Amino acid sequence: MQTPLLKPAITAADRVLLEIQRAIVEGDITAGSKISEPELAKRFDLSRAPLREALARLERCHLIERIPNAGARVVKLSTQGLLSLYQLRETLEGLACRLAAEHMADSEISELRALLDQHLSTQRVREGESYYQEAGDLDFHYRVILGSKNEYLINILCDELYHLVRMYRVQLGMNGPRVSRAFDEHKAILNAIANRDGELADLLMRRHIAASRRNIEKQLEQTGT
Amino acid sequence: MQTPLLKPAITAADRVLLEIQRAIVEGDITAGSKISEPELAKRFDLSRAPLREALARLERCHLIERIPNAGARVVKLSTQGLLSLYQLRETLEGLACRLAAEHMADSEISELRALLDQHLSTQRVREGESYYQEAGDLDFHYRVILGSKNEYLINILCDELYHLVRMYRVQLGMNGPRVSRAFDEHKAILNAIANRDGELADLLMRRHIAASRRNIEKQLEQTGT
DNA sequence: TTTAGTCTTATTGTCGACAATATTGGCCTT
DNA sequence: AAGGCCAATATTGTCGACAATAAGACTAAA
Numbered sequence: 001m002q003t004p005l006l007k008p009a010i011t012a013a014d015r016v017l018l019e020i021q022r023a024i025v026e027g028d029i030t031a032g033s034k035i036s037e038p039e040l041a042k043r044f045d046l047s048r049a050p051l052r053e054a055l056a057r058l059e060r061c062h063l064i065e066r067i068p069n070a071g072a073r074v075v076k077l078s079t080q081g082l083l084s085l086y087q088l089r090e091t092l093e094g095l096a097c098r099l100a101a102e103h104m105a106d107s108e109i110s111e112l113r114a115l116l117d118q119h120l121s122t123q124r125v126r127e128g129e130s131y132y133q134e135a136g137d138l139d140f141h142y143r144v145i146l147g148s149k150n151e152y153l154i155n156i157l158c159d160e161l162y163h164l165v166r167m168y169r170v171q172l173g174m175n176g177p178r179v180s181r182a183f184d185e186h187k188a189i190l191n192a193i194a195n196r197d198g199e200l201a202d203l204l205m206r207r208h209i210a211a212s213r214r215n216i217e218k219q220l221e222q223t224g225t
Numbered sequence: 226m227q228t229p230l231l232k233p234a235i236t237a238a239d240r241v242l243l244e245i246q247r248a249i250v251e252g253d254i255t256a257g258s259k260i261s262e263p264e265l266a267k268r269f270d271l272s273r274a275p276l277r278e279a280l281a282r283l284e285r286c287h288l289i290e291r292i293p294n295a296g297a298r299v300v301k302l303s304t305q306g307l308l309s310l311y312q313l314r315e316t317l318e319g320l321a322c323r324l325a326a327e328h329m330a331d332s333e334i335s336e337l338r339a340l341l342d343q344h345l346s347t348q349r350v351r352e353g354e355s356y357y358q359e360a361g362d363l364d365f366h367y368r369v370i371l372g373s374k375n376e377y378l379i380n381i382l383c384d385e386l387y388h389l390v391r392m393y394r395v396q397l398g399m400n401g402p403r404v405s406r407a408f409d410e411h412k413a414i415l416n417a418i419a420n421r422d423g424e425l426a427d428l429l430m431r432r433h434i435a436a437s438r439r440n441i442e443k444q445l446e447q448t449g450t
Numbered sequence: 451t452t453t454a455g456t457c458t459t460a461t462t463g464t465c466g467a468c469a470a471t472a473t474t475g476g477c478c479t480t
Numbered sequence: 481a482a483g484g485c486c487a488a489t490a491t492t493g494t495c496g497a498c499a500a501t502a503a504g505a506c507t508a509a510a
């Protein structure tokens with residue numbers, strides 16, 4: 001059974017939302033640039049009404065910033081923003097792990113274990129191809145978050161912060177060599193969840209994200225400044 | 226200096242948002258009821274365009290739930306929802322306290338202390354009047370959250386979860402006798418922040434919110450079931 | 451030359467109407 | 481009589497145009 005949680009973009013506003021989201025995350029629309037409603041409407045060939053709906057949701061996930069009567073700008077990436085974002089992720093995904101250890105069904109856990117093994121093998125085949133690793137990493141986190149069974153937590157992490165995290169990763173070029181270590185950490189987290197040890201799962205996830213943050217920061221000070 | 230962080234509702238969509246928010250929180254629009262766009266548009270005497278903008282933001286703060294092409298319903302209160310919400314608040318406001326202990330300026334701390342003393346005195350005068358206590362309580366939490374200086378955290382707690390918390394409190398009739406104890410707990414939290422003891426502040430805030438949650442649960446099982 | 455003010459221009463916010471989709475009621479079939 | 485199918489209705493999604501506001505250019509005065 002495929003997870004039916006991602007609605008397949010029924011309305012036009014949904015479709016254009018996905019397109020713009022991708023464009024912003026991948027830097028196709030430059031960070032910090034001003035957004036022109038008429039221009040985007042023409043570019044995606046629809047009216048301003050659904051476009052504005054999409055912009056409202058983009059603001060919700062912190063990809064753009066709007067000022068009333070003034071317009072919208074694509075968010076600018078900053079060290080401060082990255083720090084704030086990962087601070088929050090540490091706490092929230094830690095909580096997600098603790099709750100997942102309580103609420104995940106045994107079947108979900110074994111599915112997740114299968115997924116990890118699968119990722120490991122495909123990763124061995126495609127060494128260096130960071131895209132798959134990235135997708136796999138996000139998938140793991142995604143499932144744990146869903147396993148928390150807390151609707152608000154799921155909404156915040158999967159709908160609101162998810163794309164911004166991806167934006168930082170993509171635009172800072174995170175193809176780092178942290179791949180194999182991340183796998184081990186995922187495995188350890190999963191074991192804690194399987195043992196219903198929420199406290200340990202929480203701790204391990206916080207460490208895992210902190211390590212990821214330090215990794216990005218290192219990348220940042222090499223590239224930038 | 227008054228905090229200029231709440232924009233004074235420039236646009237029509239902003240105004241109607243505030244009105245509908247209040248109406249939902251205070252039960253003027255029944256929980257679980259269906260929302261009719263034409264009806265609300267007529268009721269507030271504006272077009273559907275700004276109304277839909279308002280509805281989008283209401284969905285963002287979990288006061289309504291929308292289904293594409295089907296419509297929107299006011300959220301229903303449930304024990305499960307309350308639990309999820311307070312679970313999240315415990316963690317998030319705990320984090321806010323820890324960060325506030327790091328980032329709040331001394332001036333902000335003394336202002337907050339003054340505010341607490343003021344609340345205490347006015348509360349002694351107006352014993353039983355729960356409204357002021359409620360406002361004061363929210364104000365304290367609000368300031369601590371702002372003190373965290375984490376934009377994402379602030380956004381989540383103040384913009385997205387705040388009104389839902391109020392909705393639970395109002396509609397479950399929270400005028401409880403937890404008043405004086407809450408004051409003491411606030412004081413203790415503030416002291417920890419002033420001592421720059423983030424860990425303690427975190428712990429105390431989590432306990433504070435857990436106590437508040439148990440209080441509401443007790444209220445709930447008296448009223449409901 | 452700088453600065454203040456005004457006017458032009460462009461963008462956002464709002465409106466009413468149309469198109470597409472879901473819901474409701476009635477009708478027919480079994 | 482019950483259940484399913486279809487039409488009628490109502491509601492949502494989308495469109496193009498207008499109004500209100502902000503940004504930018506140009507002029508004029510210090």
